[in-house]
Amino acid sequence: DQALFYIQRPARSTSEIVWKILKESGKRPGHKAALGLLAGIISDTGRFKRASPEAFAAASELLAAGGFDYEEALEALSLPPDLSQRIAVLKAASRSRFERQGDWLVAWTTVNSFEGSACMALKEMGADVALVAGMHGGKVRISGRSSREAARRGLNLAEVLSRTAKEFGGEGGGHRSAAAMEAAGDPAAILDACRKKVASSLLWEPEL
Template structure:
């Protein structure tokens, strides 16, 4: 059942609940879960692990999310920043809700309720929930910091931000006792570790390049750090980049697109979702950043993604 932000209080108050974040949870997921926990109470959990930036955020706001929690201990599981089953691994859900800004529908049919709106970050939906509760000007600095970190990170530090995002950021800076510089300092404390730096450099050396007109597509196979590798290829000059890895027969792919490519017609969320479904997998995300999981050879999958990306770009 789809509900508006104003009805969240009816479903989240007075129940033993956990806000469950997706695998490799990012600042948007952790920040949104933390803000919901402050507003309604409840635990914060994540599947598998947290991203390095999310770890820095969690340390800064003083929380320790439960990794792979026992969901049977709760009356309600609230999936935060995800509506794709592959992002929560093999978690078995019974009574659950979804709060997410992606437009995927994989987990919506059996949800007790869901709040889904196409904005730049889940943190914006949570901010709307807080405002509708009448407690916007009570938020502590940690909550403000967490929400801002989510918005900043999910927009690529505002490279893909809408006017609504800037409005929400302004409102939170006004309401919370936090400076923009503090948030950026938290997000900047997550340097690449040695293994990640090696993986990114290997990704660049293994990259296969295709182009049409002035559009450049870069694809690479890695053992880990798919998102960082795809982003590095974008920074090196690609318009669209895909990085794939294989884990126990499952191929994971992260894709990144430049603002210019997104403006020209690339929607990586739609592209990766459609190709994933062709091979019995799942995918989704944003126009400029998305991911997918399928049981399919990485090399062949990357070739299909590159061809599809070029077809969707205007030469």
């Protein structure tokens, strides 16, 4: 009975939603909190490549609220990865597989941790779409990343991973080009289901 529900139209980052809630409740974040929220916006929007006018407005307000400049926010995102993260990414790359779907390259792999970092690495290596699976607490967690061109072509990773998660009794979501899901089951089977949906979306031709 005391649950609090907050309904927000689609935003480009979770940080935008948190910032709006803080403003509406009259709360003013401190330096570290504002810096963290801005770093979240920068990260989720691909350094503003996928930003909306609302995201730019929130970023400007957070700069003023936190009393820091944009360079400091970028530095917060530029910390070098630790050794365990680098090892996980290299292992993911070494065991990765890929296939060509038309003019698109789809890569997938498994790791024990750092799925998001492994996704970004595969994308930077040339994949248009990267899918990485890992096990966490008995559940399969899959992260997905795609190029902006693939998203423009019609691929929506949030929809792909959300649909797959429901098929396996889990949950998923995110953005068109960056999403994640978690469900119970066989990692290979869930990863394969995601891969097939990605392929179908990339090869779909709209009716003229």
